[in-house]
Amino acid sequence: MAAFRIAVIGGDGIGPEVIDQAIRAADAAGKRDGAELRWNRLPWSSAYYQQHGVMVPADGWDTLEQHDAILFGAVGTPDIPDQITVQGLLLPMRRRFDQYVNLRPAYLFDGVQSPLRDAKAGSIDMLVYRENTEGEYAPIGGRLYVGLPDELATQTAIFTRRGCERIMRAAFEAARTRPRRKVTSVSKANALVYGMTLWDECFQRVAAEYPDVQTQSLLIDAAAMDFVRKPETFDVVVASNLFGDILTDLGAMITGSVGLAASANINPERKHPSMFEPVHGSAPDIAGKQIANPLAAILSAALLLDHLKLPKAAAALRQAVAAVLKAGQPRTPDLGGTAKTADMTDAVLAHL
Ligand code: NAD
Ligand code: IPM
Ligand code: MN
Secondary structure (H helix, E strand, C coil): CEEEEEEEEEECCHHHHHHHHHHHHHHHHHHHHCEEEEEEEECCCHHHHHHHCCCCCCCHHHHHHCCCEEEEEECCECCECHHHHHHHHHHHHHHHCCCCEEEEEEECCCCCCCCCCCCCCCCCEEEEEEECCCECCCCCEEEECCCCCCCEEEECCECCHHHHHHHHHHHHHHHHCCCCCEEEEEECCCCCCCHHHHHHHHHHHHHHCCCCCEEEEEEHHHHHHHHHHCHHHCCEEEECHHHHHHHHHHHHHHCCCHHHCEEEEECCCCCCCEEEEECCCCCCCCCCCCCCCCHHHHHHHHHHHHHCCCHHHHHHHHHHHHHHHHHCCCCCHHHCCCCCHHHHHHHHHHHC
């Protein structure tokens, strides 16, 4: 039986609550492919920081390197600035492990109500390829005259030809495997004249390598409008780090709930472990109530199973989630019901 070592970082708030459920579901699905998943739970979180003064211990990155993949919940708590928690764990991980592909599917499942009046099941079916290691998230900048009337801050976005082209190629490769074969690039070169102009030039160059794929380039503001106005026109979307972040919360909402939105942070070269996490955060407003929807975490575990090349297990997990949603119950409050977190997983396990 193939065995895999998976690092688990539940993190804060609802992070550990949904990750526990994802592990239950992935264990059951993994059996479909005859795989044994060995979970190594790591306590890194805001509570760990309160105790130890660091988010990750000195040998923490080396520890993670020894795993086949990482399953991640969320970090962030109201008592500690995100500057310390998120910037001490999540964003350094994406960069250090060169997880430059942030894949975020948005699919409207049968049985889920979209806030868009006319959206039918399956009519929204997109993959967002978000650049995950540079762009607007580069921690480059500084502050001057802090606390004084003349204080200032600079924040420099980094766009490299290598960084733009590699996420775009990943998007085109994905489009080739899908019936519609379309890639939409999200830009803002009308205002961000250096970085986004390079982005647009890279898109033209990479598009020329894929003449069989249809292309479109939209400005981010128009793209946001079209996510609502005609979401069915998107197939694969490629976006910078910040634009991809914002658009995927929007993508989650038009497909029913952020509680359904999964993501993969992938190092395609497999030099480093890839990391799988729901799109949502630690949701301090509902933490501890056992009402978080675990399906985003469970669908992230399905992406993890894909990455481990366990396609039967991944497909079985996705089918079970689809069946639960189609049945219309149980439903957690984000989907309009009163079910608890574990009830959703019980239903997924029953379908498995
Ligand atoms: P959030 O995603 O945590 O919550 C936004 C809203 O969505 C809240 O009303 C929340 O209750 C709801 N929600 C989120 N997940 C849900 C689920 N599974 N089921 C039902 N409802 C759900 O975003 P936020 O409130 O802006 O951020 C809270 C903290 O999380 C911040 O510290 C932020 O930096 C952090 N954060 C971390 C990650 C991550 O670690 N990957 C992602 C996003 C935000
Ligand atoms: C996400 C989150 C993170 C991001 C935050 C916590 C920095 O919102 O994974 O979408 O912006 O990437
Ligand atoms: Mn986000």
